[in-house]
Amino acid sequence: MSKLLIVGTVAFDAIETPFGKTDKILGGAATYIGLSASNFKIDSCIVSVVGEDFPAEDLEMLKSKNIDISGIEVVKDGKTFFWKGKYHNDLNSRDTLVTELNVLANFKPIVPDHFKDADVVMLGNLHPSVQLSVIEQMEKKPQLIVLDTMNFWMDNTWDELIEVLSKVDVVTINDEEARQLSDEYSLVKAAQKILQMGPSYVVIKKGEHGAMLFDKDNIFFAPALPLEEVFDPTGAGDTFAGGFSGYLANTGDISFSNMKNAIIYGSNLASFCVEKFGTERMTTLTKDDMQERLGQFRKLTQFEIEIP
Amino acid sequence: MSKLLIVGTVAFDAIETPFGKTDKILGGAATYIGLSASNFKIDSCIVSVVGEDFPAEDLEMLKSKNIDISGIEVVKDGKTFFWKGKYHNDLNSRDTLVTELNVLANFKPIVPDHFKDADVVMLGNLHPSVQLSVIEQMEKKPQLIVLDTMNFWMDNTWDELIEVLSKVDVVTINDEEARQLSDEYSLVKAAQKILQMGPSYVVIKKGEHGAMLFDKDNIFFAPALPLEEVFDPTGAGDTFAGGFSGYLANTGDISFSNMKNAIIYGSNLASFCVEKFGTERMTTLTKDDMQERLGQFRKLTQFEIEIP
Numbered sequence: 233m234s235k236l237l238i239v240g241t242v243a244f245d246a247i248e249t250p251f252g253k254t255d256k257i258l259g260g261a262a263t264y265i266g267l268s269a270s271n272f273k274i275d276s277c278i279v280s281v282v283g284e285d286f287p288a289e290d291l292e293m294l295k296s297k298n299i300d301i302s303g304i305e306v307v308k309d310g311k312t313f314f315w316k317g318k319y320h321n322d323l324n325s326r327d328t329l330v331t332e333l334n335v336l337a338n339f340k341p342i343v344p345d346h347f348k349d350a351d352v353v354m355l356g357n358l359h360p361s362v363q364l365s366v367i368e369q370m371e372k373k374p375q376l377i378v379l380d381t382m383n384f385w386m387d388n389t390w391d392e393l394i395e396v397l398s399k400v401d402v403v404t405i406n407d408e409e410a411r412q413l414s415d416e417y418s419l420v421k422a423a424q425k426i427l428q429m430g431p432s433y434v435v436i437k438k439g440e441h442g443a444m445l446f447d448k449d450n451i452f453f454a455p456a457l458p459l460e461e462v463f464d465p466t467g468a469g470d471t472f473a474g475g476f477s478g479y480l481a482n483t484g485d486i487s488f489s490n491m492k493n494a495i496i497y498g499s500n501l502a503s504f505c506v507e508k509f510g511t512e513r514m515t516t517l518t519k520d521d522m523q524e525r526l527g528q529f530r531k532l533t534q535f536e537i538e539i540p
Numbered sequence: 541m542s543k544l545l546i547v548g549t550v551a552f553d554a555i556e557t558p559f560g561k562t563d564k565i566l567g568g569a570a571t572y573i574g575l576s577a578s579n580f581k582i583d584s585c586i587v588s589v590v591g592e593d594f595p596a597e598d599l600e601m602l603k604s605k606n607i608d609i610s611g612i613e614v615v616k617d618g619k620t621f622f623w624k625g626k627y628h629n630d631l632n633s634r635d636t637l638v639t640e641l642n643v644l645a646n647f648k649p650i651v652p653d654h655f656k657d658a659d660v661v662m663l664g665n666l667h668p669s670v671q672l673s674v675i676e677q678m679e680k681k682p683q684l685i686v687l688d689t690m691n692f693w694m695d696n697t698w699d700e701l702i703e704v705l706s707k708v709d710v711v712t713i714n715d716e717e718a719r720q721l722s723d724e725y726s727l728v729k730a731a732q733k734i735l736q737m738g739p740s741y742v743v744i745k746k747g748e749h750g751a752m753l754f755d756k757d758n759i760f761f762a763p764a765l766p767l768e769e770v771f772d773p774t775g776a777g778d779t780f781a782g783g784f785s786g787y788l789a790n791t792g793d794i795s796f797s798n799m800k801n802a803i804i805y806g807s808n809l810a811s812f813c814v815e816k817f818g819t820e821r822m823t824t825l826t827k828d829d830m831q832e833r834l835g836q837f838r839k840l841t842q843f844e845i846e847i848p
Contacts, residue, residue: 418767420767455750458728458761460728532761535762535800537834537838
């Protein structure tokens with residue numbers, strides 16, 4: 233089976249939305265990526281760090297999803313990364329109320345030997361130097377390296393970000409960040425500029441407005457599934473990335489036309505993530521749920537017009 | 541040939557965008573609708589009003605596109621409706637600088653006898669009582685009545701708007717207006733509430749984020765074509781409506797699956813409109829341009845995943 237290496241945070245989140253609030257619950261980019269990718273027949277491994285306060289049952293839950301957790305370091309006497317946020321009424325924006333880096337402050341990822349030949353590497357949003365150190369540990373050039381990043385690193389670690397960008401195949405980024413990174417307002421122009429920084433593919437995530445895939449010659453667009461209610465957007469972007477990278481690891485085909493399918497699967501899985509608080513919906517998701525929703529995506533976007 | 545009756549403004553616009561500005565040029569909802577619909581083999585007729593200051597060559601241009609202008613009243617000594625606006629840098633919002641209603645203030649549309657049996661009626665954005673008076677003049681129940689409206693009428697003529705809504709088959713409206721009309725934030729819920737007000741179909745226009753079609757049981761989504769440069773968004777919504785109604789008049793098929801095609805053609809034509817100032821691009825557009833872009837829409841949105 234293909235191997236997917238996932239690097240990112242495993243964390244606690246406390247979330248407030250117009251529909252309710254939670255105490256500290258399981259969160260973190262690698263958690264969402266791993267749960268989402270676990271819907272494909274692949275071997276995956278999370279590299280991350282948690283504190284001694286991290287519940288054993290959460291690690292067990294990840295293991296039960298066939299995720300290798302030998303790369304999750306547990307720091308003795310350490311405390312797990314914690315984020316607390318509150319969403320505004322439209323759920324499109326949020327305020328960060330608390331960020332406690334804790335053990336993440338000194339995170340030096342160590343890739344387990346048996347994943348140094350991973351086929352696909354999914355680098356969750358982290359300091360670009362940390363992302364780079366993972367790439368340098370790989371003993372075999374991966375078929376595909378996917379990088380997620382955010383505006384914070386553009387503001388604070390520009391040079392390091394540019395360096396790691398030059399070493400990856402796909403970057404996933406949201407629309408505002410794509411504009412910031414490229415200094416172009418048009419997303420078409422922004423993507424073309426970012427492609428010149430190294431990646432062969434750019435994925436621009438637009439939240440409720442869908443996602444776009446660009447290479448030098450092609451553009452593909454997938455909408456977000458229109459939902460009656462979005463309950464909690466936390467983790468939707470990471471769930472998208474997990475579906476995207478998991479599908480590509482599973483199929484081993486990195487052509488543009490198969491990447492389109494990966495975008496659809498990413499959007500498919502993200503549409504479940506937002507239905508409940510935190511990871512709740514992702515832990516109960518079945519293959520049937522996913523296949524049924526694929527049919528909905530088809531109905532939503534496919535048309536047949538004969539060109540006369 | 542099928543008959544399309546178009547009711548709306550024929551006007552002067554003065555436009556300022558980050559890319560330049562114009563003096564008074566040809567504009568108005570019915571103008572854009574008519575030019576867009578003229579790309580289909582149909583008989584169309586515009587019902588509108590202009591002043592004596594309106595250039596004969598603009599009327600001739602409409603005629604040359606096979607648009608019947610016998611329903612455009614020219615008011616002696618009257619002045620044509622004039623709108624002046626300035627777009628912000630992102631082109632997603634604009635300020636209205638001048639609105640001179642002029643002859644539009646007393647507009648009483650008179651449907652020419654030979655279009656009282658039109659197959660499709662496209663009611664551009666106007667006072668709902670004016671829209672209603674057109675419906676009442678029809679001698680044969682049209683196969684389809686499409687209504688465009690805006691927040692101004694929700695704020696000022698709610699009861700009249702609700703009345704005309706109950707008498708049409710399709711309403712086109714933007715996302716913020718759909719939320720205002722329904723008092724629901726979720727567009728899925730908003731559309732369902734609006735469907736209960738009378739129309740069998742709701743089209744929600746989201747500008748650069750595409751357009752959605754709803755009936756009681758189905759949703760379809762079409763993106764806007766990603767463009768390197770949007771030059772002037774004026775008239776894009778009306779051009780969309782013209783492509784939508786023109787395609788439906790031409791095909792005579794008002795099933796959901798053919799309405800999907802109409803949404804694609806509307807989006808297709810709107811993507812040309814924004815490439816130049818005002819109506820400029822629409823007057824030079826060829827069938828080949830339109831068919832080529834249909835191929836681009838296909839590449840942008842169509843995918844093939846086998847459901848295992």
